[in-house]
Amino acid sequence: MDTSTLNPRNSQHVRSKSEPSNPHPIISQVDEQLRRLRDSEATSSSLCHRLGALQDLYDCVDKLLGLPNSQQALAQGTDKEVLDDLLEGSLMLLDLCDTAKNGLLQTRECTHELESILRRKRGEICTSSSLQKSRKMIKKTIHKALKGMEGEHFRKVYGSLTIVNLIKEVEATTYDSMASLLSFIAGPKLPSKWSCWSSVSNFVQPRRVACISEETDVSVVERLDLALRSATNHQTNKEFHTQDEDMQNLLRECGACIKEVEEELEGLYRFIIKTRVSLLNIFNN
Template sequence: MANMIIKKQLRSISLPSRSQPSTSGLEESLNKIKTINTTTGSSESILMGLAGLEELYIFLEEFLKMGSTQRVMSSGGSEFMEEMLDGSLRLMDICSVSRDLMVETHEHVRGVQSYVRRKKVSGGGGGDKIDVAVSDYVGFRKNMRKEAKKLLGSLKKVDGGTRTCDNDHEDEQLVAVIDTVRRVVSVSVVVLKSFLELLSRRKSNIKSKLASVLKMKKDNHAPAKNVLETLDSAIFGDFLSHDDLQNELEEVEMCIGGFERNLEGLFRRLIRTRASILNIISH
């Protein structure tokens, strides 16, 4: 369903100064994200989606700085710019809180890695410390799910905001600019929704995990890898050997670090986008 929405949102339109590098780059970035299916819950695809958003907002900033775009928006896009300012604030808040959650997750991963190394060296000692680590992580994951659900609620308001104003302006160029920016926002919502659903998901039980694997095999797809589910399994001791556990934790750390960096990059780009909108309003 989400993919159908993206396809609909990413239709080609007539943009002002279409030959401009920023305009063509914007379209290419939109199309690139279009090919990434983040709705599978795969950590890898969501990482790619977030990285794609950071690139997309670089081109959006350039697009907003174009003289033709600024003239069009200044002449009749005041209501739309207020919508953009509200949406940008919500997206910035979502990115900021999500980034902080990833920073804290990173700390838990390092803590578990440290205990695993000590346990391997001591031959099974340090059980009390591992119990404390598990207890701390359980509390953190509970808070993460709660925060993710709140952020999903905020994200719905961003998505709804992109549909409240009808494109009934007489100026076709203004309609094209509004449609372009709204497509950027809609794609952002799809990717961030997939990421937040990843955070809010509970550890799969054996039956649901087996059913998922069998379905993916039947559809000739590899099972989607959920990095947080892997971390949950590591925390609760579902791995048979220390080597397997260490390998998985190293992969988890790389992925969490990627989420952290991409969210930080997107947050900074959203700040710059907001500054561009405020600049148009002030002039």
């Protein structure tokens, strides 16, 4: 069966004259999920929402790969080079997920440890300094991963191989979201003027962290870095503890929000593995 029996996703893909005028309903569902994700990138969409939307997208892809027509189109119309490209793409995405999961875990541990320092109310400056070093290592690892990311791998278009082009766009959308997540975990470089607690507290008291979102004025991760810098720079922790209740509340909410993102990311990780397994099964049968 020719791969043109499945309709192309949009005008960016090369259309075959033999293709039917109406796309398969599942392809329409994938198109709709991709549209929603593109819209979310242009609005103040939270990372949790985006990761959840990606899971919905992969659920549609899984249904598409389960169709006999899709399996036949991939098995008969795809050569080894294209297969290797799809499998390599899924592996790259899994590696990015692993980097993000490790970064989130270590960041959440930093919030718990700093919360513990505040709760004990002792001058554990060495501990807070160690936590700041840990955050620096997280940032370094993520920046290295971001620098090594090859986005062009996910931008390829394979002529009229409709289902392959669709999977490539799903990969590209996932890649963009993972890049946003990694950048969020790393956080921006903090201005030196924000090294004092009086500056930090201005961003702690009035705000409640409802969900992690890189579009907020001062993000959850950025506030954590501000708190770590403030704790480390003080010769004593007297000033740091003057508003420790506000900071403890923030840290608890930070930890809960980061854990929520971890759970959504784990769900996406499982979906990517499932898609990879489906592709391997199709090509090995």
